[in-house]
Amino acid sequence: MAIASNDSAPLFATGASSTLRLIGYLALAIVLMVADHRNAYLTRVRWALSVAIEPVYRVAAMPAQIARQAGLAMADREQLTETNAKLSEQLLLAQARLNRLAALREQNQRLQELLDVQHSLGLGVQLAKIIDVDTDPFRHRLVVDAGARQGIEVGQAVLDAHGVMGQVVEVLPNTAVVMLITDPTHALPVVVERSGLRTIARGSGTLDTLELPNIPISGDCKVGDRLLTSGLGGHFPAGFPVGEIRAISNDASGMFAAAQATPDAALDRAGEVLIVHELPDAIGPPAPAPASGPPTADAAPDSRQ
16 A cells, blocks of 8 residues: 555655665664764753753742742741740740749838838737728728737737838727828827927828928927827837928918928838737826725625624
């Protein structure tokens, strides 16, 4: 069967022409191999072709590389986000611990100051913790965690490490109410440390002010003078710090002066207080003596016995 003009003859077809063509191809291949082996002609050709084809390889591999890098980026982002969250949590916990340590350090310092005061007083005192505060302008009161069962009584003085705070006005089984010296209804006998002038310090209704009304014009009193408890009345031990005079003015009549003082006690910051159990050598009027004299008719012995 004849081969059509539009068909190509196969390489290994039977016939003399096909055999000669095959021998020619084989000879050409042998020549090329020998030439390449001796002079490396085809190496330069392959080098040039690889340079031309390399961008094609890179373009073909680019989608896979992009997908792999995107996956790594997402994984790194999630890991970084998780690590950041853990570090933020650890930072918050560390900050909370530091704040707690600072509060404990401050509390220990206050307790050490109270302990030093307790050792230096030579009085029977009891440590109590403040559990409630009432700073209404008409009621400056504290509630402490010691009451009748702990031996607390009405009228006992209350101190902190810096000065006088107030006195007990109500006692419950396990708590007690303390009236601060700045309460408007409180009055405290004081003495000016420098001159010995005695006067009364009254509460003003604000935690940073004591009022000293009706000071004689001739009285020796200056700004900066220290106020101490005088011991009159027997409730507060004599010689305890009360405050410092910061302002003096004359009243409208011009016959008396009035002063304002800043309390020494940390009335708005204290967390623990000292309650004085006893007051040795109390200054004040003596207790009334028991009645003495001849027995009355009711107390006379029965003569009929």
